[in-house]
Amino acid sequence: MITARDAIFAQIKAALATAPPAPPAAAPSSLTSPGSLDTTEWRDGEATSTASSTVDDAVVTLFAERCGDYGAAVVRVPSRDAATEAARLLADHGVESVVAPEGIGAALLAALANAGIRAVGDTPPLSAAELDQLDGVVTACRVAIAETGTLVLDHAADQGRRALSLVPDTHLCLVRAEQIVAAVPQAVTRLRPSVAAGRPLTWVSGPSATVDIELTRVEGVHGPRTLLVVVAE
Amino acid sequence: MSAIAPPFPEAARKQLANPQLRANLRRATSTIKAKRALRQAEMADWEELRAAAAAIKDRMISQMDVYLEQAEAALTRAGAQVHWARDADEANSVVTALVQATGATEVVKVKSMLTQEIGLNDALRRAGIAPFETDLAELIVQLGHDTPSHILVPAIHRNRAEVREIFLAEMGLVGRPAPPDLSSDPNDLAAAARAHLREKFLRAKVGISGGNFLIAETGTLVVVESEGNGRMCLTLPETLISVVGIEKVLPTFQDLEVFMQLLPRSSTGERMNPYTSMWSGVTPGDGPSNVHVVLVAGGRLKALAEPAARPMLRCIRCSACMNTCPVYQKVGGHAYGSVYPGPIGIVLTPQFRGLDTPLDRSLPFACTLCAACADVCPVKIPLPDLIVRQRHKVAVAKTADLRPHLEVLAMAGAGWLFRRGWRLALAGWALSVVGRLRGARGAIGPLPWPMSRWTRARDLPAPPRQSFRAWWRRGSR
Secondary structure, three states: OOOHHHHHHHHHHHHHHOOOOOOOOOOOOHHHOHHHOOHHHHOOOOOOOHHHOOOOHHHHHHHHHHHHHOOOEEEEEOHHHHHHHHHHHHHHOOOOEEEOOHHHOHHHHHHHHHOOOEEEOOOOOOOHHHHHOOOEEEEOOOEEEOOOOEEEEOOOOOOOOHHHHOOOOEEEEEEEHHHEEOOHHHHHHHHHHHHHOOOOEEEEOOOOEEOOOOOOOEEOOOOOOEEEEEEEO | OOOOOOOHHHHHHHHHOOHHHHHHHHHHHHHHHHHHHHHHHOOOOHHHHHHHHHHHHHHHHHOHHHHHHHHHHHHHHOOOEEEEEOOHHHHHHHHHHHHHHHOOOEEEEOOOHHHHHOOHHHHHHHOOOEEEEOOHHHHHHHHOOOOOOOOOOOOOOOOHHHHHHHHHHHHHHHOOOOOOOOOOOHHHHHHHHHHHHHHHHHHOOEEEEOOOEEEOOOOEEEEEEOOOHHHHHHHOOOEEEEEEEHHHEEOOHHHHHHHHHHHHHHHOOOOOOOEEEEEEOOEOOEOOOEEEEEEEOOOHHHHHOOHHHHHHHHOOOOOHHHHHOHHHHHHOOHHHOOOOOHHHHHHHHHHHHOOOOHHHHHHHHOOOOOOHHHHHOOOOOOHHHHHHHHHHHHHHHHHHOOOOOHHHHHHHHHHHHHHOHHHHHHHHHHHHHHHHHHOOOOEEOOOOOOOHHHHOOOOEEOOOOOOHHHHHHHHHO
16 A cells, blocks of 8 residues: 555655756755764854854843843843842742752852742752742743844753743743844854754743734733843843 | 535625624734834845745745655654655544544644644544644634634634633633633733643643744754743643644755744734744653654645646745735635635635635635735745636636536627627627616616626726727717
């Protein structure tokens, strides 16, 4: 018996045979073999390699403005104050307990403890119901995009698995200024190593929102209803 | 559904008689249209982005077999199981069998046009599996035993008071009831949906999604959404089944830089949608451990087989064309009798379903050929050309029918009349006699059947007092 797969491919080939010759297909790039990653290949005229980024103040300012447009609270602080500021913001928003991914860093854990916020680790993994009992989550991110005010998480050790930044109602994200790129294309380029390594990505632009009832914007349906962003410069 | 649905003009008449619907539609489409224009104007390279998107999609279409093989290999490497389905029935049985294999009797669903197209929810229900839609608008539609009227905001035809009534009456029947003191404030309604669905998300064993894009080189699936219900369905269940059209494949991950700029701005008029999830198969310790991708061919192969129809496979389901369409803005989505309404709907639906029903034959005519849709389409689909082409196919189909069609007879009559100069002269003289006797100017109102089929929606110009030939003779003398 002919399989669905074979039938579909036979039909596609027959259909395409009637067309003018196609341009050669793009070969899969080295993305598919993480061992051969060459970061220099992907530079698109700007400094896009995470190692050698310079911080452009106008880009950081645009990011803070655009991210704020969605209703997120964005603060810019010197790097040494980031942990304290993050803890203060969470306390101001009534957060008493957070889940903290393993790689989030000792400085933040100490600041949370000082602010009287209970930080819970994810080892062994918390159940969805347990996550639902916590007020918030603290994560880092991989890339942030100024033009669209977007945070992108690749769920590495300082961000935790996807459920962590989804189930609790308040998400605090720490962004290092050098992680902010001007626009979407640079972000996609910077994210290629993460995808090559098989990591999932979550792009977050403001808190959860809907316009499904009479096109009235409502913030907060299923994802975190409060998004707090600390930019460390 | 298509067999019993009335042709577009009849369905449209019914929709137009609903003032609430027209007010909602006017407000909704004009708001989104204005936001889209604003977000487009922000982008200096918008036209270059559109051209790039069309080129990437055309490249995919012209090598679809190559990219699908790449995608299948990459998905398999990443730990996903790939399934293929020739048509709706096959896709529904594949998905149903996958759900049954888990032993689950309910599934949570992310909004997906393809699962609506194939009627997956009905197929699951027949197998004793309860599908729960989790997008707020889809929840309103599902609880209201209704059908979507817009591909992006499916409950665009409901106002807040109606939503409140639906939630109060229906939520308790399928899960956590709405609070009895529920107000009609959209914030309260959204909060009720959050509470109602949260218990379903937390216990769900199986999630079902569509996919906006599938990256061939990495096997990465992309779901673009707003509310976070998508993230819930994609992350919390043990089993994830994604049902994806074969035309959703994109060659490389880098191609997303184009589409992630075009899609949010074109669909909701936002710089970026609140949430986008991208995942490649199974990530150990994070999210579903049992990942399936069902690739569905459906009517797409029919479009692929006609080179002129191929540009419709570029569509990214943003809905910009319907929001800008003067016909859609007045009648809304229900009149089209298809999950795809508006300009893209009237080319896709007859392409996928064929031209066998009065409804599907009427769809390509639900258009004024104003071409506003072609201007806003982010992937530059030549919609007016495709619509004219579908009209041609309808005309050919009517000519081939055994049953005589009035239009075909009229055209044959006109052909006979025009074939001889003296026949046309005689007809011109006869009309001018009618014009002089009638004496009036302007237009002729409704005529009795069978001419009523023309005049009920259009004015017929009054016959002139003299024919062109008579006027010409007088002028040249």
